[in-house]
Amino acid sequence: MKSWPIIRPYVMIAPALIVFLLFFIYPIYYMVYLSLHSWDFISPTKDFVGLSNFQQLLNSSEFAKVLSNTLVYTFGTVVFSITLALFLALWLNRSTRIHRLAQTAVFSPYIISLASIALLWLWMMDPDFGLLNWLLSLVGIPKQPWLTDQNTALFSLILVAVWKGVGFNTLVFIAGLQSIPKDLYEAADLDQSPKWRTFYKITLPMLTPTLFFLVVTNVIVSFQVFDTVHIMTLGGPVNSTNTLVFNIYMHGFRFFNIGYASAVGVILLILLAIMTWLYFRLLSKRVHYQ
């Protein structure tokens, strides 16, 4: 009975820890292991092939396209969404009713299932009867193919991601704005500092930690894009919206090329690890600011 207080914390953590080890930590090891093997999911043996999956992947024009799609999508989504959110936050950061209503409206898509939103936008982007082409026709722009043309499909996915995510970013910026001490602005007012100068000298620097936080988390989420691709384009037309996670899914579940799919997974793991490392570096810097 004496040893109980020593064991107790471990017992309390154990159930949670087992879940994490089984379903998060071990799979990472298993994925790296699989990426060094060749396996079709059915055959009883997994053949060790060294780095040949990676060789194959680096020589594949499909993978180059997949990687570039993912990076373009990420860049586009993050830049659009965060810039727009910053403007919206500066504008909507008031407590009148209509401003609050606008905050809620902008945020509402964020809590809706991405599957629903993908279906809704698939319908709105319908080339023949969709809402978007009707809006364009009002200002005399001809019908656009949206998701059905390889030049516009990836951009259309970015548009959906921005619409869904910008509200979250806006509210995080607003929270950041509200945590800036009021006396800084009072001092600026006393100095009769012009508005743009107050923005550059006070608001923006004080908002930098929030901005970094948002950039990193948005990049991480964008790297994982899958739902909209699966529902709206299936990677097409002609691979123009094929992204990393969708590629893993296709090679794993459609072509049963487990080793190759895992190798793509390892590349995604490396990308995520770089972002996580950046995030923690910024986090430690953020402490220094305060």
Add this chain to the structure above:
Amino acid sequence: MKLLNYLLKGLNWVLLLTVILIFIFPFFWMITTAFKSFSETMMFPPKWIPDQWLWQNFVDAWQSGPFLHYYINSITVTVSILVLQFLTVIPASYAFARYRFKGDRFLFALIMITLMIPAQLIFLPVYLQMSSWGLIDSLASLIIPFASSAFGIFLIRQAFKQVPNELIEAARLDQASEWKIMWKIMVPYAKPTIITFALFSFITHWNDYFWPLVMTNSELSRTLPVGIARLRDIDSGASWNLVMAGNMLLVVPILVIFFLAQRHIIKAFVYTGVK
């Protein structure tokens, strides 16, 4: 000067309403589409209000697949996840918040690292594991991987740390067991945080499309988001009125919760993420 002021104010209002429309109108579009007849969805320029509000669309959508199963599965999965998370997260948070033990920092860091491992990265190895255990296409494969939550441990540990020491000391003097302290003092004290986390977890798993898509392959174990996305395949993309009717089945419960607990939900998603 005064006129200019009024003009600016008016412009501000117009812009505000435009922004609100951009984010609300698609939902309005979803609702009216759900009530239209098939031929009314095939009009350009679009018909805004259907001639007849066809409730029949919901019946047709519901009958086009095993929607009762989808609903029951969705509820079973989200509720089971919530209960299991409650049971695993609270003791772990208590241990990390209140005890010092060998390896505590390492174990905490290990758990926090999993926050950075998304389902989209590890689904393939987890799928293979599940298949070797014979759990593919079962509700268990949708529940067990999420039986705990690193985010939950992070949040609730934070809240447990704020419980005043005197409260716990007093309870210990009264010979209360640690078990009792955890459930009768800590949990009630951290109730707002726990509710916040529960809302976050419920919405996340209710909405989830990716995991059930990957882990299930028969109608009987699918959840609502996957079932609804399949409405489009079955009808080869043509019957948008039925797809949108099905879509409403998924969206409406979340919108209702959002309107009832708006502040809590915004807090759950936004402010907890920042701090």
